[in-house]
Amino acid sequence: MSVVSAPSPASVFLRELRKVAAFFRRDLLTAWSYRLAFFTSWLSLLVQVVLFNFMGQIVAVDKLPTYGSGLITYLEFVAVGIALTTFMQIALTRVQAALRGEQLMGTLESLLLTPTTSSTVQFGSVAYDLVFVPIRMGIFFALVALVFGASFSWSGLLPAMVIVMVFIPFVWGLGVASAASMLTFRTSRGVVGYGILALALTSGAFFPLEVFPSWAQDLARLNPLAIAVQGTREAMLGGTGWSGITGDLMRILPFSLATPLIGAFAFRGALRRERRKGTLGLY
Amino acid sequence: MGYEARSSARVPRAMVMQATDPETTVSVLDLAAPPAIELDRVTRRFKDKVALDEVSMELRHGEIHALLGPNGAGKTTLLRILAGLADPDSGEVYFDGQVGNDSGRFGRGRFIGLIPSGERTFYMRISGLENLLFFARLHGLRRRYALRRSLECLEAVGLSEVGKLRVGQYSHGMQRRLAIARALLTDPPILLADEPTQGLDPQGARTVKELVREAAARGTAVMWTTQYVDEIRGFADTLTLLNKGTVRFQGSVPELMATTSARRYLLHLGGAADAFLTAHSVIVRVGSMSPNGAPGHYVLALHDGIVLGHALALLTGAGVDVLACREERSEVEEAFLNLTKERI
Numbered sequence: 001m002s003v004v005s006a007p008s009p010a011s012v013f014l015r016e017l018r019k020v021a022a023f024f025r026r027d028l029l030t031a032w033s034y035r036l037a038f039f040t041s042w043l044s045l046l047v048q049v050v051l052f053n054f055m056g057q058i059v060a061v062d063k064l065p066t067y068g069s070g071l072i073t074y075l076e077f078v079a080v081g082i083a084l085t086t087f088m089q090i091a092l093t094r095v096q097a098a099l100r101g102e103q104l105m106g107t108l109e110s111l112l113l114t115p116t117t118s119s120t121v122q123f124g125s126v127a128y129d130l131v132f133v134p135i136r137m138g139i140f141f142a143l144v145a146l147v148f149g150a151s152f153s154w155s156g157l158l159p160a161m162v163i164v165m166v167f168i169p170f171v172w173g174l175g176v177a178s179a180a181s182m183l184t185f186r187t188s189r190g191v192v193g194y195g196i197l198a199l200a201l202t203s204g205a206f207f208p209l210e211v212f213p214s215w216a217q218d219l220a221r222l223n224p225l226a227i228a229v230q231g232t233r234e235a236m237l238g239g240t241g242w243s244g245i246t247g248d249l250m251r252i253l254p255f256s257l258a259t260p261l262i263g264a265f266a267f268r269g270a271l272r273r274e275r276r277k278g279t280l281g282l283y
Numbered sequence: 284m285g286y287e288a289r290s291s292a293r294v295p296r297a298m299v300m301q302a303t304d305p306e307t308t309v310s311v312l313d314l315a316a317p318p319a320i321e322l323d324r325v326t327r328r329f330k331d332k333v334a335l336d337e338v339s340m341e342l343r344h345g346e347i348h349a350l351l352g353p354n355g356a357g358k359t360t361l362l363r364i365l366a367g368l369a370d371p372d373s374g375e376v377y378f379d380g381q382v383g384n385d386s387g388r389f390g391r392g393r394f395i396g397l398i399p400s401g402e403r404t405f406y407m408r409i410s411g412l413e414n415l416l417f418f419a420r421l422h423g424l425r426r427r428y429a430l431r432r433s434l435e436c437l438e439a440v441g442l443s444e445v446g447k448l449r450v451g452q453y454s455h456g457m458q459r460r461l462a463i464a465r466a467l468l469t470d471p472p473i474l475l476a477d478e479p480t481q482g483l484d485p486q487g488a489r490t491v492k493e494l495v496r497e498a499a500a501r502g503t504a505v506m507w508t509t510q511y512v513d514e515i516r517g518f519a520d521t522l523t524l525l526n527k528g529t530v531r532f533q534g535s536v537p538e539l540m541a542t543t544s545a546r547r548y549l550l551h552l553g554g555a556a557d558a559f560l561t562a563h564s565v566i567v568r569v570g571s572m573s574p575n576g577a578p579g580h581y582v583l584a585l586h587d588g589i590v591l592g593h594a595l596a597l598l599t600g601a602g603v604d605v606l607a608c609r610e611e612r613s614e615v616e617e618a619f620l621n622l623t624k625e626r627i
Contacts, residue, residue, distance in 0.1 A: 022420035278369030
């Protein structure tokens with residue numbers, strides 16, 4: 001006698017979602033076990049704000065682009081860039097760093113032996129950061145506004161969040177692709193590091209794109225991070241409404257549709273290759 | 284909750300399985316059930332090196348099958364293939380009669396528990412209980428049940444008292460026991476144990492074996508790899524002896540022992556100082572004797588066809604006091620060496 005009832009896709013989805021909560025708890029407990037690092041990361045955030053505040057005092061406001069009707073300070077200009085590049089850096093490196101950590105700890109095979117999809121493993125590995133980083137970004141903006149008097153258009157907060165939401169899949173896809181590269185080559189720090197540097201440098205996060213030669217400006221405007229930074233600034237600093245960000249969203253969207261597919265394809269391929277070679281747990 | 288512990292009765296050649304997937308209910312009872320694991324001419328190469336060469340075997344529910352072999356025999360490769368962590372180059376793996384080469388989206392963790400050989404297979408910064416809870420939740424157990432099950436498994440392996448300590452503070456033996464607790468979280472129908480007693484003291488090894496034996500008594504099919512040949516006596520029901528990827532022997536432990544007989548013994552002689560000379564003069568007809576370190580201790584090697592009783596009769600007849608006599612190596616070890624020596 002054999003009775004088998006297959007689970008519905010909805011129940012599978014819910015079950016996998018519950019596993020993400022388990023990853024979150026694991027990473028929260030692990031982070032909390034390094035209490036000093038947990039607190040010093042907040043301290044470094046404060047130092048970063050102070051540093052850019054002082055740097056902002058030597059940058060003339062008329063050298064900066066204008067958003068909305070008025071001039072902006074360098075601190076206001078750079079705050080959006082810092083928030084997005086920090087977010088991108090974590091999203092890009094976290095999946096591969098988590099998997100590398102699992103390999104080095106010897107837990108990767110135990111993890112992959114559980115009935116958990118590779119997507120859940122990827123998503124679960126960044127669940128803690130997906131909660132922690134926005135909180136950190138929020139506190140960062142609050143600090144910049146309350147302590148150093150930076151002025152943001154809070155009505156632009158929701159459109160800015162939508163830009164970030166549309167931007168996330170792009171970074172996520174790149175992060176998963178870098179994790180695939182790590183599985184295959186055992187290290188991808190160099191490739192990922194240079195990738196982040198190139199994207200950040202041409203994003204206009206720390207200085208206006210207008211300082212580049214015109215041909216470089218044209219190239220930089222294809223950078224999804226540059227588009228996201230520009231759109232977020234328009235929303236947060238210029239108070240642009242939904243109509244002002246639609247063009248930016250449309251330009252980010254193709255990247256955000258393509259890279260998750262590329263990432264998932266690369267990751268599955270890397271896992272399959274490791275299984276075929278029998279070297280999954282080796283480092 | 285779809286998860287239930289299986290019957291505690293031993294159920295050889297039959298399977299009673301409740302799936303570990305809470306959303307899936309699988310209930311199978313078939314007295315003519317196919318083997319829990321069946322390997323059909325599985326071959327695996329690493330570049331030019333043949334790790335497994337057309338290995339075939341069967342393992343039934345409730346059975347403990349020892350996979351024996353020296354270092355590099357292919358034991359871990361075989362276990363990794365069974366666990367779905369590596370693919371065979373050719374051959375088929377069947378689980379309960381179903382082809383298992385495609386491990387599917389959810390892997391084989393639904394029905395396989397693995398006790399890996401490595402020491403560091405846990406998150407060192409969080410507690411043993413939190414580790415178990417994490418893996419239980421990845422197996423699909425809901426939080427409350429996962430907690431209860433984790434506590435039960437900690438209790439079963441004798442780690443309740445240290446459940447809230449970080450795993451980084453656990454000894455090697457405690458980590459091994461925790462690995463068993465993890466493998467038993469879902470009471471899987473198949474348990475793969477990769478040298479689980481390696482580095483454990485005798486008491487620790489005995490505890491691990493008892494836990495695995497209990498799992499087998501509940502119907503779990505156990506594949507147990509080891510290179511400690513004597514630990515399978517009185518423990519494994521059947522065994523496969525691998526050497527350099529090829530099967531050198533398959534059968535029961537008594538059948539393995541029957542392939543050889545001990546030819547060398549350790550003797551402890553008492554009496555006068557010239558006891559050795561006397562013993563040597565009579566033993567030379569049936570074998571040879573040589574000193575073995577401490578005074579009064581010797582190694583007795585017998586010629587083919589000579590039984591131990593004959594040699595002992597000669598010694599006692601010559602007035603030599605034989606205080607103790609035991610095999611230099613067990614019959615299992617002797618068989619192991621005989622079956623692997625030409626290739627080591």
